Amino acid sequence: MSNPLIDKTDSHMQKSLTALRRELSHIRAGRANVSLLNGINVDCYGTTMPLNQVASISTPEARVLLVSPFDKSTLKDIEKSLLQSDLGINPANDGSVIRLVIPQLTGERRQELAKEVNKIAETAKISIRNIRREAMDEVKKQQKKNEITDDELHDLEKQVQKVTDKNIQQVDTMAAKKSQEITAV
Incomplete structure (x- = not known):
């Protein structure tokens, strides 16, 4: 059974991943693109x-x-x-x-770009965490209005966290791949 709140949360997080992909594509790794x-x-x-x-x-x-x-x-x-x-x-x-x-990247420049990749990835993670916080707030509002039970509250919180963890893992994977691409000589 899929929950509309979880689907909406995941959709917003996917948009953060799309933005991250776009940002990372603008960082040059010594190759013409x-x-x-x-x-x-x-x-x-x-x-x-x-x-x-x-x-x-x-x-x-x-x-x-x-x-x-x-x-x-x-x-x-x-x-x-x-x-x-x-x-x-x-x-x-x-x-x-x-x-x-495109000039050949120096070792120092490679390190700077790797740091920039990590900074961009951290921004994406912050965005995903903000989306998680908004979803958690929404779940708590529903519980206060007695629209959902305490058990449903805990279940939805677990689902939101699971979606968050999945998307954070994707950010880490994308950042690691780009950093490896940059630092590979």
Whole structure:
């Protein structure tokens, strides 16, 4: 028997995991990944557009991103947007395409990124714990209104904790995988 409160709680926690996945995809592990350029917007044609709508992005080599504009007149605008972004990579413009060479990560930088991964994972855990607290508060409200018995209260609390533990475990797994990806030489 599934409880709507437990389903809602798990659904909210899954959204936290989705956000964590998105955050972790933006951390570069020394390899070129098209998702590194997600969130970069280009000012062209009198409006702001996502980079992937004005250019195709590919990875011809393991550490190179190739940005090929659909319209060559937007090349300077794309280059300007890449320079202003927080990527920390200088674009190389050859007049028809832009190359972004992902630098090899130093040991020190790998450690910094691993710490950042742990910080992001901790934020996700806090989010999940807040969702658990809200669910527990809701269960206690139901019990105070005599909508559920003491036994049902304890059963629902156990179910909420079980869902929380499962999602926290997924956060730990995702963070460990990303940290291993970063620190692997």
